[in-house]
Amino acid sequence: MTGTTAAPATRRETGADRRAARVPALLVVPAALGIAVLALPLLALLLRLDWSAVPAAVTSPAAVQALSLSLASAGIATACCLILGIPLALVIARAGRRTAAVLRALVTLPLVLPPLVGGIALLALLGRTGLFGESLALLGVRVPFTTAAVVIAQVFVALPFLVITVEGSLRSVGTRFEAVGAGLGASPLTVFRRITLPLVGPGVLAGTVLCFARALGEFGATALFAGNTAGVTRTMPLAIYTAFNGAGVSEDTAIALSLMLVVVAIAVLLVMRGWREDAPR
Amino acid sequence: MTGGEASGALVAEVASARGGFRLEVAVRVERGELLAVLGPNGSGKSTLLATLAGLIAPTEGVVRLGDRELARRAPGVPATIDLPVAQRSVGLLGQEPLLFRHLSVIENVAFGPRAQGRGTSTARLDAMTWLERVGAADLARRRPAELSGGQQQRVAIARTLAARPELLLLDEPFAALDVPTAAAMRRLIGELCAETATPTILVTHDPLDAIVLAQRAAILHDGRIAQLGPVAEVLGHPATPFVAALAGVNLATGVATGSGGVEITGADGARLLLVPAEQHAGVPAVGAPASAVFSPAAVHVAPLADTGVAASGALVPNRWIGTVSLLQPAPGGVRLTTDEHPGFAVDLPGATAVALELRPGARLAFTVAAAEVSVRASG
Numbered sequence: 001m002t003g004t005t006a007a008p009a010t011r012r013e014t015g016a017d018r019r020a021a022r023v024p025a026l027l028v029v030p031a032a033l034g035i036a037v038l039a040l041p042l043l044a045l046l047l048r049l050d051w052s053a054v055p056a057a058v059t060s061p062a063a064v065q066a067l068s069l070s071l072a073s074a075g076i077a078t079a080c081c082l083i084l085g086i087p088l089a090l091v092i093a094r095a096g097r098r099t100a101a102v103l104r105a106l107v108t109l110p111l112v113l114p115p116l117v118g119g120i121a122l123l124a125l126l127g128r129t130g131l132f133g134e135s136l137a138l139l140g141v142r143v144p145f146t147t148a149a150v151v152i153a154q155v156f157v158a159l160p161f162l163v164i165t166v167e168g169s170l171r172s173v174g175t176r177f178e179a180v181g182a183g184l185g186a187s188p189l190t191v192f193r194r195i196t197l198p199l200v201g202p203g204v205l206a207g208t209v210l211c212f213a214r215a216l217g218e219f220g221a222t223a224l225f226a227g228n229t230a231g232v233t234r235t236m237p238l239a240i241y242t243a244f245n246g247a248g249v250s251e252d253t254a255i256a257l258s259l260m261l262v263v264v265a266i267a268v269l270l271v272m273r274g275w276r277e278d279a280p281r
Numbered sequence: 282m283t284g285g286e287a288s289g290a291l292v293a294e295v296a297s298a299r300g301g302f303r304l305e306v307a308v309r310v311e312r313g314e315l316l317a318v319l320g321p322n323g324s325g326k327s328t329l330l331a332t333l334a335g336l337i338a339p340t341e342g343v344v345r346l347g348d349r350e351l352a353r354r355a356p357g358v359p360a361t362i363d364l365p366v367a368q369r370s371v372g373l374l375g376q377e378p379l380l381f382r383h384l385s386v387i388e389n390v391a392f393g394p395r396a397q398g399r400g401t402s403t404a405r406l407d408a409m410t411w412l413e414r415v416g417a418a419d420l421a422r423r424r425p426a427e428l429s430g431g432q433q434q435r436v437a438i439a440r441t442l443a444a445r446p447e448l449l450l451l452d453e454p455f456a457a458l459d460v461p462t463a464a465a466m467r468r469l470i471g472e473l474c475a476e477t478a479t480p481t482i483l484v485t486h487d488p489l490d491a492i493v494l495a496q497r498a499a500i501l502h503d504g505r506i507a508q509l510g511p512v513a514e515v516l517g518h519p520a521t522p523f524v525a526a527l528a529g530v531n532l533a534t535g536v537a538t539g540s541g542g543v544e545i546t547g548a549d550g551a552r553l554l555l556v557p558a559e560q561h562a563g564v565p566a567v568g569a570p571a572s573a574v575f576s577p578a579a580v581h582v583a584p585l586a587d588t589g590v591a592a593s594g595a596l597v598p599n600r601w602i603g604t605v606s607l608l609q610p611a612p613g614g615v616r617l618t619t620d621e622h623p624g625f626a627v628d629l630p631g632a633t634a635v636a637l638e639l640r641p642g643a644r645l646a647f648t649v650a651a652a653e654v655s656v657r658a659s660g
Contacts, residue, residue: 180379182366183334184444186396191367194392198383 042262049259050252057256065231066239067260073147073235074215077154081162081211084155086204089166090196094175104167111160118156119224126152126225149226150233154215161214162207169203170196209272213265236261289347290314291448291480295339297332303340304328304504310448313478315471317491317512320501321523326484329501330450333482334373335366346370346448346480367396372446372479376456378437380425386436387412387421393444411439415469431462435469442473449474449481455490467493488516488527500524518574518657522624525574531625533573534659537565542598543573543656551621556598558651565658572659577616577628579653582637583646599649605641615639619647 023031057063092103110118126143127133136143143149177199181191197204219237226233228242236257244254294307304325310316320326331337333344333351341356351369354360380389390408395401412418415435425433434454441449451470455463471494474481483490491498491512498515500508500523508520516528525532533555535545541564542556555573565571585602603619610616615634617627627647629637637645 176379177381179336179366180373180381181392181396183371183373184393184396184440185367185370186392187367190396194396195381199381201383 045255045258045262049255053252054256054259057253058260060253062230062239063253063257063260066234066236066257067264069147069150069231069234070216070236071264073150074154074212074218077151077158077215078162078208078212080151080155081159081215082204082208085159085162085207085211086166086197089163089170090192092163093167093170104164107160107163109160110156111164115157115218115220116224119153119221122149122153122156122221122225144225145227145229145233147226147232150222150235153221153225154218157218157221158211158214161210165207165210166200166203169200169207173199205272209268213268216261216264289447289480291333291482292345293333293343295332295342295344295352297328297337297339297342299328299331299337302328302504304332306501306504306506308482308499308506308509310480310482312480313475314497315474315481315483315495317495317498318482318484318501319486319488319491319498319524319527320507324501325504326501327452328504330373330452330482330484333448334371334450335364335369338363349447370445370447371450372441372444372448373450373452374437374441374454375452376454378425378430378433380428380433380436380440382425384425385421386417386423386425386428389425389436390440390443393440397444408439408443411443412436414442414473415439431458431466434458434462434466438466438469438473442477442479446479449479451481451483451485453485454483455485455487470494486527488529491516518572518655520572520659530574530576533575533622533625535571535573537567537569537571537656537658539567540598541656542654543571545573545622547601547622547624548620551601552596553601553622554596554598555649555654555656556651557654557656565656570659571656573654573656575649575654577611577626579650580625580627581648581650582627582629582633583648584637585644585646599651599654601647603645603647605639605643605645608639608641 088103088107092100092107095103123130123144125131125133126136126149128137128142128144133143143152173196177195178191181195182188186194217237218235219241222233222235223238223241228234228238234242240254240257240261243257244251290312291308291310293309296303296305298304302323302325306325306329308316308329318326318329328337332339335351338360339352339354341354343353344351346369349364350362351364351371352360353362380386381392384392387405387408390411391401391404394404394407399407409418409421412421415438417432417435417439420428420432420436425436428436434457438454454470455466458466467490470483474494483494485491495512497510498508498512499506500515500519500521502521502523508515508524515524517530519525519528519530519532522532533543533545533553535543535555538544538554538556540554540556541560542554545553545555547553555575557573601619601621603621605617606620606623607618608615611628614628614630614632617629617639618625619627629639637643
């Protein structure tokens with residue numbers, strides 16, 4: 001097996017290893033419960049669905065409007081996250097230990113914060129009486145309760161996912177290849193463009209997918225900061241909420257719209273898988 | 282960025298610090314010259330290369346390459362000159378090829394020319410020429426992951442040289458290769474260095490690299506150059522036990538005697554007088570510290586009875602009576618050491634060892650051939 005050359009430092013895992021390292025029977029029960037907790041609600045959703053009502057619900061102008069707003073705002077938010085997040089991830093990954101710890105804590109905060117708090121915080125900054133809001137109002141710019149507010153709220157909650165994923169990827173790639181590039185005469189920007197970025201490509205892709213999915217599902221911060229105006233700020237999650245609570249509208253519409261979001265999310269995951277398998281390892 | 286062929290000599294007089302370690306060296310490598318740097322682990326070899334490449338800043342000193350100053354710093358003040366790595370035109374090749382895995386072989390080699398502003402097609406032509414020179418032209422379209430370790434290192438050499446470095450730094454480039462591959466790579470490096478006349482520093486732990494490739498060798502020890510000179514001189518008369526072990530010779534340190542020899546005191550006051558057959562210039566003054574060098578194979582071993590020497594205290598030049606302490610296999614025979622002079626290895630052909638009925642504890646007479654002894658002042 002090992003041949004005459006020096007054995008590699010870490011032996012590859014074989015089928016025999018997996019056979020020997022069996023999962024203890026006692027742990028199988030909580031594992032099964034875990035998957036049930038995740039999968040059963042979605043299954044119940046499908047079972048509750050009145051399939052005959054689905055076509056009408058998802059093709060209704062309100063649903064189409066909400067879905068296009070969601071896809072567009074989440075797409076723009078993801079693009080913003082890429083533009084801001086990759087440089088931020090690079091700065092954190094290359095910073096000294098203490099600076100990195102502080103920056104990473106700041107980045108992680110929106111991740112663990114309830115999105116509603118994020119919405120209030122955004123209002124405190126950009127609201128009519130907010131920190132910047134008053135000056136912006138003098139310039140004639142109003143941010144809250146616009147489509148821009150939707151995008152800002154989505155960036156606020158989704159950016160951490162991208163930064164954390166890309167930063168981890170940068171750390172595992174290390175700086176040795178960048179040093180080689182510099183030694184060959186490449187400027188820092190050339191090194192970033194031609195070495196760093198391609199090497200962390202899979203991480204950027206994974207981060208982008210997480211970021212987009214989080215932006216698509218964003219509800220709390222959007223509701224507070226952007227409101228719920230059809231065609232302007234009513235994204236899919238808000239449309240579902242409205243349908244669910246709305247007078248005269250049946251729960252079926254909410255369920256059908258939820259199904260659409262589930263389908264979009266699954267599609268995004270499948271696309272990512274396809275790309276990752278092509279990606280050079 | 283200047284991109285020309287090697288333009289001049291490297292002159293470095295620098296101190297640098299990494300962790301608690303301090304390096305202080307002065308080296309000069311001429312155009313067309315290859316200097317081998319040898320030294321034990323932690324002696325500062327990598328710190329030296331990192332300082333020259335610009336990966337760490339010197340704490341003081343000057344690094345000059347031809348008419349360019351790469352770094353200049355006076356003690357206690359910020360560096361007045363500290364060129365970024367990318368602007369130094371210094372090629373560094375280590376033990377690992379570190380090929381860019383997302384690029385094909387030819388794109389890897391073309392990276393340097395392209396980064397230095399040459400057009401895509403010119404850079405590719407350039408890269409192809411270098412791949413041909415290292416004998417890897419047929420691998421051009423492959424991905425690094427598809428190559429063997431030796432092939433990857435060939436491509437890495439092509440990539441380093443395609444960037445037209447004015448100084449080449451090689452950090453144990455053969456260490457990860459198997460013996461025949463390392464031999465082929467050694468030949469290739471020798472040819473390419475001779476062709477391009479790039480001043481080159483080769484860090485190695487293998488004296489063979491120094492013998493085959495280098496004109497001069499420097500021995501680093503604790504961040505300082507312990508010895509610097511022509512390879513034959515350094516390996517032939519090592520100044521430190523490290524180099525002696527590396528060169529496979531016995532190094533004896535003692536006091537110079539009137540006969541031009543060196544008197545050595547071994548374990549438990551055992552004495553040995555080593556006298557060379559020929560005197561070199563620069564005989565150490567009597568009583569001064571001196572060292573003698575002889576090869577483990579230059580020792581004749583005989584039973585006490587044959588030599589007619591009683592185990593008396595009389596000091597016969599180049600001879601000691603010893604008790605075998607340790608026997609080890611050696612290529613073609615046996616290597617032994619004695620209680621009296623544990624630092625000296627003695628090599629015997631297998632047949633001789635059998636005839637002598639060697640075993641630990643045996644008392645034998647050891648005679649060093651005077652023609653094989655060389656003596657120098659030490660310190």
